[in-house]
Amino acid sequence: MRQSEGSIVCAECSRLVGINEERCPYCGAWRPGLFGWAPFLRSLVGARLDLIVLITGACLTLYALALLLQPEAIFASSGFLSILSPGGRALYQLGMTGGIAWELGWWWTLLTATYLHGGLLHIAFNVMWIRNLGPAAAEVYGPARTFVLFNVAGAAGFLLSNEMSGAPTIGASGAIFGLLAALIVYGRKRGSSVMTQQLWQWAIILGIFGFIVPSVNNWAHGGGFAGGWVAAHLMGFSDEHRESTRVLLAALALIAVTAVGIGLSFYNVTGILLAE
Ligand SMILES: [Zn+2]
Numbered sequence: 001m002r003q004s005e006g007s008i009v010c011a012e013c014s015r016l017v018g019i020n021e022e023r024c025p026y027c028g029a030w031r032p033g034l035f036g037w038a039p040f041l042r043s044l045v046g047a048r049l050d051l052i053v054l055i056t057g058a059c060l061t062l063y064a065l066a067l068l069l070q071p072e073a074i075f076a077s078s079g080f081l082s083i084l085s086p087g088g089r090a091l092y093q094l095g096m097t098g099g100i101a102w103e104l105g106w107w108w109t110l111l112t113a114t115y116l117h118g119g120l121l122h123i124a125f126n127v128m129w130i131r132n133l134g135p136a137a138a139e140v141y142g143p144a145r146t147f148v149l150f151n152v153a154g155a156a157g158f159l160l161s162n163e164m165s166g167a168p169t170i171g172a173s174g175a176i177f178g179l180l181a182a183l184i185v186y187g188r189k190r191g192s193s194v195m196t197q198q199l200w201q202w203a204i205i206l207g208i209f210g211f212i213v214p215s216v217n218n219w220a221h222g223g224g225f226a227g228g229w230v231a232a233h234l235m236g237f238s239d240e241h242r243e244s245t246r247v248l249l250a251a252l253a254l255i256a257v258t259a260v261g262i263g264l265s266f267y268n269v270t271g272i273l274l275a276e
Pocket residue numbers: 010011012013014015024025026027028029032
């Protein structure tokens with residue numbers, strides 16, 4: 001997996017450099033070959049590991065897990081919006097965020113809550129949006145940047161909602177608003193007004209939708225949109241700048257922290273329940 005000799009293309013300046021160079025002789029980028037791991041990382045993120053599929057796969061897997069963890073809750077709630085809703089305990093075990101988690105110092109729930117959903121309609125709706133917007137964002141920003149942006153936007157939304165409302169909250173919609181914002185930023189910079197108008201329309205309709213449908217976390221939507229907007233401005237487009245190894249590493253680190261975070265929530269919540 002590790003390449004020990006030969007050369008690679010520097011992610012910063014796209015010139016050929018030795019794999020073991022400490023600094024790129026052209027642009028000064030630090031460790032362009034990442035100790036020989038850069039080619040493996042590059043082939044992993046993108047070719048072998050589709051991050052958009054990973055996002056939707058994680059959402060669906062955790063939804064199923066949440067239902068299985070608390071089967072008695074599945075048919076407990078009634079109403080169209082709560083068809084096949086996981087129970088609150090199961091959701092806390094898998095990393096739901098909100099005022100309680102925030103006060104306990106469970107900061108990782110800002111990441112884990114993005115992958116949890118409160119019902120069949122909630123997850124179907126969000127997975128549909130991720131499948132629509134995700135590949136488009138991955139094409140213009142690159143898959144690793146899109147993954148980082150998605151998670152940063154989701155976390156920004158939950159941070160705002162934890163500070164402002166403290167309601168227990170889950171769902172990828174804040175992160176989806178971040179993807180919308182990122183595509184609007186791209187459309188504006190590239191002067192594609194048709195695309196930008198269409199995206200604004202979706203963002204506004206979805207935003208209004210949030211105020212009509214009960215129990216939607218509008219703070220998370222607003223925070224996600226703002227987070228995505230800021231993150232998009234900090235990232236380059238893939239046609240002008242290749243994704244740096246730092247972004248690839250950030251994406252892998254986010255995956256690791258999210259996975260460990262789910263484990264931490266599970267351990268903590270189960271511990272509290274057993275102590276009761
Ligand atoms: Zn370089």
